[in-house]
Amino acid sequence: KEALLDAVLHRAPLPWDQLPAHFNSLRRTPTVKQLSRTLGDGLQQIVADLHLHRVTLILLHRTELVAENYLVYCRLTRTLNCIKRYIVAALNMRFKDADGSPCRDIPTIATSIKTLLTGSMYEWLLNQGEVDLKRIPAMIEALCSPLLSNHQTSLRSACFSTESVVV
Numbered sequence: 001k002e003a004l005l006d007a008v009l010h011r012a013p014l015p016w017d018q019l020p021a022h023f024n025s026l027r028r029t030p031t032v033k034q035l036s037r038t039l040g041d042g043l044q045q046i047v048a049d050l051h052l053h054r055v056t057l058i059l060l061h062r063t064e065l066v067a068e069n070y071l072v073y074c075r076l077t078r079t080l081n082c083i084k085r086y087i088v089a090a091l092n093m094r095f096k097d098a099d100g101s102p103c104r105d106i107p108t109i110a111t112s113i114k115t116l117l118t119g120s121m122y123e124w125l126l127n128q129g130e131v132d133l134k135r136i137p138a139m140i141e142a143l144c145s146p147l148l149s150n151h152q153t154s155l156r157s158a159c160f161s162t163e164s165v166v167v
Contacts, residue, residue, distance in 0.1 A: 005058075005071055005072070006071050008055065008058070009055065009058070009059075009071060009072065009075045010075075012051060012052060012055040014042070014046070014052065014055070014056070014079050015041065015042030015043075015045045015046065015052075016039070016042050016079055016082050016083045016086070017078075017079060017082055018082075019038070019082050019083065019085070019086035020086060020089065021082070021085040021086065021089055022089045023089055023090065023093050026093055026094070029089075029090055029093040029094060030090050031094070032090075032091075032094070032140075032141055032144045033137075033141065035086075035087065035090050035091075035140070036136075036137035036138070036140035036141050036144075037137050039083070039087075039113070039117060039136070039137070039140060040133070040134070040136045040137035040140070042117075043117065043120070043121060043124075043133045043136055044133065044134070046121065047124070047133060053125075056121060056125065057125050058072060059072060059075060059076040059079070060076070060118070060121060060122045060125060061122075061125070080114055080118065083113075083114050083117060084110045084111065084114050087106075087109070087110035087113050087114070088106055088107060088110045091103070091106045091109065091110065091144070091147065092106055094147075095147045103147060105146055105147060106147070109143055109144060109146065109147065112143050113140050113143050113144075116136065116139055116140065116143065117136065120133060120136055121133075
């Protein structure tokens with residue numbers, strides 16, 4: 001039973017499993033709008049693909065008993081860490097404090113976004129009529145607004161530029 005569960009979890013790549021954990025240049029780094037769309041698109045992929053839908057259901061509904069479902073817990077943790085590293089990397093590249101160091105609010109914002117994704121997906125799996133997953137990208141942008149309000153206008157325009165980015 002455990003081997004079967006392990007096989008199911010490893011054969012179902014979730015949309016966020018391949019997100020980059022770092023970026024080499026600002027030009028290749030997604031804007032907040034692109035980051036939000038990428039994460040929101042991942043939710044939509046899970047909704048559209050019945051296999052991913054089932055795997056997500058297993059991940060989110062079977063983690064309460066960590067000792068009995070260690071493989072599920074590890075898989076969920078790995079995916080959530082991918083999401084957070086991607087958000088932190090993208091925001092660290094775009095937003096710096098005056099001394100050039102990464103903005104100290106970024107890890108908190110990344111955790112909030114990761115929580116929004118997880119909670120929204122969990123709630124959607126329980127009651128699809130109550131959650132509109134298409135609104136998630138706008139909510140992610142709203143969570144990033146403290147960064148935008150604390151930095152120069154030039155960073156705001158760089159953040160919301162529409163240049164094409166390959167991720």
